[in-house]
Amino acid sequence: MIIEDIMEILGAKFIVGEEWKNKEVHTACGSDMMSDVLAFMKDQSVLLTGLCNPQVIRTAEMMDIVCVVFVRGKLPDESMIEMAKEKEIAILTTGHRMFSACGLLYEKGLRGGPTYRE
């Protein structure tokens, strides 16, 4: 799917990056713990999180994540918006809670990658 599909499925709103709405998304990850996100290296992924601080955007940058979705209506501050623009990371915000947001995307075919094995 593409970022625009995620926006539609989640009834979300673009905060940053409407111009990148046609970027492909292949996998997703939902977490409030950034080290758990950093343990998961996949191409073209989207991060769903309820955590809202600059390290979320930094984590997305390190992982080459193409889109961050803030759940529960969270809104990033100016510094996060600036960082996301500079690093070309789209930001969406949705009123759905984490579980529902992940479920809606899963139902439409988005997957989280293989089961974790050490």
Place this chain on the structure above:
Amino acid sequence: MSDTITISYEVPANDFTRAGEASSSIKSKLKKMGVDPQIVRKVAIAMYEGEINMVIHATGGKIDVTISPEEIEMILVDHGPGIEDIDLAMQAGYSTAPDNIRTLGFGAGMGLPNMKKYTDELRIESKLGVGTTVIMKVKME
């Protein structure tokens, strides 16, 4: 790219908002140098975890990154409290980070395991009350 270059960064103390700036800078430099994107990502993630550790557990520190045609070496030096039991610290899920760090999205006990996962070599030297040195290497191919 045939030369070997070293880039040094100071990681400021107690500034969680700015943590990651050094890793971000290395990531853009490696990208511009045309390094394989998978290698760039491994270096960026490993260094970012190390940088976050320096801010959470120590009072900042210094990072030297040496880029050669064969490998990228990161040396992270801090003068924090040191690690009491390195084997225990390496276990996934073990953390000594305070609760306020967990509310910021870190302290899950995945930092050192992630650093090991994304590098070809990880060496930790630590002395209680003196500090910690972390040496990580990622091969170019």
